[in-house]
Amino acid sequence: SQQGEEDPQALSIQEGENATMNCSYKTSINNLQWYRQNSGRGLVHLILIRSNEREKHSGRLRVTLDTSKKSSSLLITASRAADTASYFCATVIGNQFYFGTGTSLTVIP
């Protein structure tokens, strides 16, 4: 299966700390995206990184992509309690999106 796998499955940090989560996948991709899901809600797109890009920033988010290792990381800096959510990576091949199993992040105030 192409489905990505996030690591760790769960992460608990103190407010103000940085949170890093990783995503690994198996085959070549067009792009990789990160989404966030608050409990009981749909997913919200955070950031997209194309296969020819290595790093991208958006506000407190930093995403890296290593196509040789077929892995990506999402860094959230200076975390806030409101960042508590599940985070999913999605690898995109053509029109198909393959979502990972998610990392559950808890930021303790």
Add this chain to the structure above:
Amino acid sequence: GAGVSQSPSNKVTEKGKDVELRCDPISGHTALYWYRQRLGQGLEFLIYFQGNSAPDKSGLPSDRFSAERTGESVSTLTIQRTQQEDSAVYLCASSPDRGANIQYFGAGTRLSVL
């Protein structure tokens, strides 16, 4: 404009009954996806519509599952003879263009089969 709208938000049904879930995509979005999300798990692809092309049904788990979409409008996902293992949140997403693009998700329909 409005985001992706799904109805009902919650559905409780008895085993063996049929259910119909509805998704209203963002106006003008040509692509529409259905996913299933079991409790605490990731998203499982079900079906993909792109404009008037034949849908990609490769993710439908059994012939009890079907979906329709007329043009670039509303889509319905139908589950016949529901089973307890069908209990999950069913998420719909739409996307504006052909090819890889970001997805806009609805809040989902939480289906409980008793």
